[in-house]
Amino acid sequence: MTVQPAPAPRAAEDTGVFPLPLAAAVHRTFPEGPARIDDAFSARHFADLTTLYGVEHHPEVAARGTGNTFAVMAAALLADLSAGPVDAELVVVAHTTPDLDCRLAAVTALSVLVPGDPQVLTVADCGTAAPFVALELAGRYVRRHGYRSAAVFVLDQATLPYETGRDLAGDAGVALLFSADGAAGQLAVRRASGVGPDDVPGLAPALLDGLGCDPDVPLVLGPGLDADSGPAGHTGRRLRAPAGLPASATLTELVAEARRAPHEDRLALLDHDPETGELSACLLRRDI
Numbered sequence: 351m352t353v354q355p356a357p358a359p360r361a362a363e364d365t366g367v368f369p370l371p372l373a374a375a376v377h378r379t380f381p382e383g384p385a386r387i388d389d390a391f392s393a394r395h396f397a398d399l400t401t402l403y404g405v406e407h408h409p410e411v412a413a414r415g416t417g418n419t420f421a422v423m424a425a426a427l428l429a430d431l432s433a434g435p436v437d438a439e440l441v442v443v444a445h446t447t448p449d450l451d452c453r454l455a456a457v458t459a460l461s462v463l464v465p466g467d468p469q470v471l472t473v474a475d476c477g478t479a480a481p482f483v484a485l486e487l488a489g490r491y492v493r494r495h496g497y498r499s500a501a502v503f504v505l506d507q508a509t510l511p512y513e514t515g516r517d518l519a520g521d522a523g524v525a526l527l528f529s530a531d532g533a534a535g536q537l538a539v540r541r542a543s544g545v546g547p548d549d550v551p552g553l554a555p556a557l558l559d560g561l562g563c564d565p566d567v568p569l570v571l572g573p574g575l576d577a578d579s580g581p582a583g584h585t586g587r588r589l590r591a592p593a594g595l596p597a598s599a600t601l602t603e604l605v606a607e608a609r610r611a612p613h614e615d616r617l618a619l620l621d622h623d624p625e626t627g628e629l630s631a632c633l634l635r636r637d638i
Contacts, residue, residue: 366540366561368485369492370500372634373532376430377602380521383418385450387511395452396511406513417509418521420449420456424503427525428463431501435465436527438501440491444473444484445505446596447514456503464501478574478621479628480504480597481524485539488528498530504598515625517573519594524601535608535636538562545629550622553629554581561633563618568611570603572621572630581620591619604634 387396392412400407424443428436441464443456457470469491473484481504488500503525508518526537538561545553555565558581566586573593580588589607591599600619607617615637621630 366486367536367538368489368528370498370528370530371532371536372526372534373529374431374527374534375524375605375608376427377524377598377605378423378427378430378522380418380423380426380523383416383422383521385419385422386416387450387509388412392451400512408511408513410511411509412511415509417450417507419451419454420445420505420507421454421459423505423521423523424456424460424525425463427503427523428460428501431525431527436501437466437529438464438468438499438527439466439495439497440488440500441468441470441503442473442484442488442500443471443503443505444476444480444597445507446474446477446480447507447510447516447518448474450507450509456505460503469495477623477626477628478572478596478599479541479623479626479630481601482539482541482621482630482632485537485632486541489539492528500528502526502528504601506595506597508594516596517594518596519592522595522598522602524598524605526601535634538633538635540631542629544627545622546627547622547624550575550629551580551582554620554631555583557629557631558584558618558620558633561618561631562635563616563631563633567616567618567633568607568614570600570607570617570619572600572619574622574624575620591621600632604632608634608636
């Protein structure tokens with residue numbers, strides 16, 4: 351019997367390239383929604399939750415407003431992705447803040463709405479790195495299982511009756527669909543951990559360079575960065591992601607800029623979370 355050596359890791363994995371091409375990308379902001387959290391169960395739930403963790407409770411927020419659950423937002427984004435049923439063997443949902451209603455779950459809803467019994471996962475507690483962790487995780491599952499389609503949802507929720515430590519501007523989300531026959535481009539993601547604010551200008555160029563990002567590529571800066579704290583040596587246009595969307599801001603601006611500038615072959619984004627020390631970079635290539 352001839353024993354074959356294990357294949358060497360592919361260069362695509364080393365550079366963070368997602369194993370499937372991008373097929374579609376959408377983003378949406380949501381007006382006031384139909385979900386209320388001022389019922390007796392929710393009142394007890396939020397009171398217990400805030401007491402246990404020493405978080406300031408704001409019951410007046412629940413009393414005066416309604417919101418959109420992640421399940422509602424995910425369903426709307428799913429419909430935006432395609433005119434017909436979306437085929438995805440893997441579905442990953444990422445968020446930074448908790449959901450509006452603990453009795454519902456976006457992944458449960460999507461497991462029903464997406465045909466074919468997809469594998470569904472949630473990424474949370476990663477700060478503003480949540481979308482990048484979700485893309486990395488989805489890429490690993492696609493490679494491991496040989497999936498030919500995957501969808502990643504990144505969601506933000508602002509109607510929460512307690513202090514979150516985050517600047518929250520509203521309900522919004524981004525959805526990315528990847529498939530073997532996708533023709534909208536190719537995404538690559540890289541991250542670095544334990545990065546302080548003063549380390550960003552020096553470390554960011556190497557992170558972007560590892561993605562194959564030239565210094566003159568248009569760059570979306572996340573809300574945690576300003577023009578001075580961006581990568582040293584970058585000469586391309588710099589765009590600011592909207593504030594108040596800790597999970598979806600950078601991808602929202604990336605998708606929007608891709609539509610505004612269809613002539614650009616490459617677009618990059620960079621985000622830093624000073625709380626978690628995560629520095630994340632992404633490159634969209636449309637010249638594949």
